[in-house]
Amino acid sequence: MKTDIIVLGAGIVGTSIALQLALRGRQVALVDRRGPGEETSYGNAGLIERASIYPVAFPRKLGVLAEVALGRNPGANYHWNALPGLMPWMYAYWRASAPARILDYARTMEKLLARSIEEHERLAGPSGAQHFFREGGWLKLYRTEAGLANERTEFPLAATYGLTAREISVDEALKLEPALRPVFTGAVIWSDPHSVSSPGGVTQAYAAHFTSLGGRFVNGDARTLARTASGWRVTGEEGVVEADEVVVALGPWAMDVLAPLGLRLPLAVKRGYHMHYRAEGNAGLSRPVLDEEGGYVITPMVGGIRLTTGVEFARRDAPKTPIQLTKTEKLARGLFPLGERAEAEPWMGSRPAFPDMLPVIGRAPGQNGMWLAIGHQHLGFTLGPITGRILAEMMSGEVPCTDPAPFAATRF
Template structure:
């Protein structure tokens, strides 16, 4: 089978790339070992962010570092045996989290974030996924005055980028979300983001639209990628597929495919967990709720109330250790009337991340016809559609919707 472009990875990023290319008349085959949206794109908090101009940065204060090291922060966990291999990456992550560099990050990331809601709206309208989406932003809760003061410090930069953040009282927060219990001291409503009731469902619906544009979705093993003349070949259940172009959008598995071709990038993973719960009685949520100091998000999903944890530094394939879920569940039950767990086992996924917290979007160094879209860290679901549009612009040789230079792989 011959096509113009093979896209490896049917998460939200790869699916969005395939759709953008197919919309422009390219023949595309989207390849994954599983169905679309069944890996990392399934297990997130379902946010279409517009307001995340501040990254999930490495702790800078001594107290914050000690809280993580001594496991006093429920938003972070680590495996001792993973740390030696992570030290160079974590040092680079720490450097990139310096206050001055955070401002650079905000400027660069806003160039993508300004398009996130509209690009999702465009794909959802074309594919029929609009019923998954809701407005209303998200609510951040703070248990201490110090935590709330830190959030207030973000308001000037938010206003600079045209974002709407409004501090609300406990009473106002409970009017917005009557099922919450007043165990917090203050809250901030960020109105610009949207959210969805099933990120996996959105990705699957997007992918189901690809055949209507002439593309195909096939099961296959990305690790079979090989050079074929001047192009590329990969094995699928329908046989080998050949193309002059290949896009690697494999998230945490990207380096398994890239290293054999000499493409070495400092990609690591931040693992996370989630669990669904039945709400007690008539309790409900209208939007995602972040308990900032509790280290978790609760959000209404089709499968129930989803609790998602913070970051676990561990090997991608290391045994599961959902201690953060157990810790944050206690806090979440104090905030919201969660009923019993709706699943036998917690879900676990890996967020692919570079130490500077920016994704790589563009050509692979030294590999003609290979393109990369990896390392979207905590914003993969948010950035999928705008990544697809940007990469399609680059592959078509037209003026990109966003300056791609900050996302080039050659920065490493």
């Protein structure tokens, strides 16, 4: 099959790119070994995190680092055997988490975050995905006054970007979410973010809209990517697909394709887990709830109440070690009346991340006709549609809606 563009990876980022290109009249083949939205884009908290101007930074306080090292922080876990290979990346991550650089991050990411909700809305309507979306922001709970005081430090910067964060009492939090138990000392409601009841379902709806516009979904292995005399080819289950241009949007598997081509980018992964639970009685939630010091989020999903864990530093393909799920489940049961597990095994996925916490969006250095959209770390679902728009504009010769220069791969 001959087409204009091959997009490798049918997560929210790759699917959004393919759809944005199809909306501009380009012929596109979307390639993945699984169905759309069945990998990393399936297993998140379902947030369109408009207010995430502060990143998930590397801890810089000795006390917090000590808790992680001693395994006392439920929000983090690590494999000893993975640390030697991760040390250079983690050191760069630590440096990028310095206070001054966090402010630079906020100024840069705000350009994408400011458009995140409206770009989802642009795709959700024609895709018939509106029923997955809900407003109401998300609720952050704090078990200690120190944790709440740390959250307050984010309010001034949030206000400069027009974001709404409001500290509320325990009683006010319980009015918003009556099923919660008062095991916390304070709370903050962030009103700007939206959330969805099925991030995988949203991705599949966008993919269905893509195919309705004439796009082709191809089951195939991205590692078969090879150059041709005029462009690129990849082998699918039904044969070879050729195109002049290719987009690599493979998330944690990107380097499996890029490294053999000689591209060296500092992409690592942060693993995470989730489990769905039935709620006891008539208990329910109307929005995602973060237990900041407990290291987990609980959120209402199509499959039940989803509990998502924090970060695990490990090799991407190492066996599951759902230690964090065991720890946080106990804490979550104290906060909310979780019933039985709704699944036999916990889900595990990998968040692709660069040490400066910014994604790469744009041309692949030294690779004619190749484009990259990778490394969205904790914000892949949030930034999928705006990433798709920016890259589609660049590939179509349009002026991008925001300056893509800070996201260029050449910064490394």
